[in-house]
Amino acid sequence: MPTPLLVVGSTVRDFCMLERNFLSHVKLVLLLLLMFASALLGIRLPGPPGSGQSESLGSFSLPIAILQFIAALLTIAAAFWEYHTGLDDLMELRAFFIVNRIHHIIMAAVTFIIVATCIIYVVKSS
Numbered sequence: 001m002p003t004p005l006l007v008v009g010s011t012v013r014d015f016c017m018l019e020r021n022f023l024s025h026v027k028l029v030l031l032l033l034l035m036f037a038s039a040l041l042g043i044r045l046p047g048p049p050g051s052g053q054s055e056s057l058g059s060f061s062l063p064i065a066i067l068q069f070i071a072a073l074l075t076i077a078a079a080f081w082e083y084h085t086g087l088d089d090l091m092e093l094r095a096f097f098i099v100n101r102i103h104h105i106i107m108a109a110v111t112f113i114i115v116a117t118c119i120i121y122v123v124k125s126s
Contacts, residue, residue: 011090017084025079028110029072035117036068060124064117071113078106 004118037043039061 008093014086014090017046018083020081020085020091022079025082029075032068032072032075032110032114036065036072039068039117040065042105058124060120067113067117074110076112077118078103081106089120106117 042061082100084098085103
């Protein structure tokens, strides 16, 4: 059963912001899962003809795939955490500007995994 909420001030805009942030997290999860499948299967986009840049990662593929999967799970956790704490704040009419460090810490870990993956791809291709 829907919970009634008075439309006062910017509650509709705030709720749309929560949904937009959640969907952005979902889009990042889909991208991370695509990178996970790519690393696990050893498939990369082909480079120019004759350049040999489409080779697989070899022994690095399984650890990178595991890191990408962990990053996807962390992003899902961060998305649900941010959505539910924001929704609780919206229902209790509290400000959203309260610093929530858990979401930032989780997303910093995901960013570290993505940067590490990029560095491994650059080192492996050169």
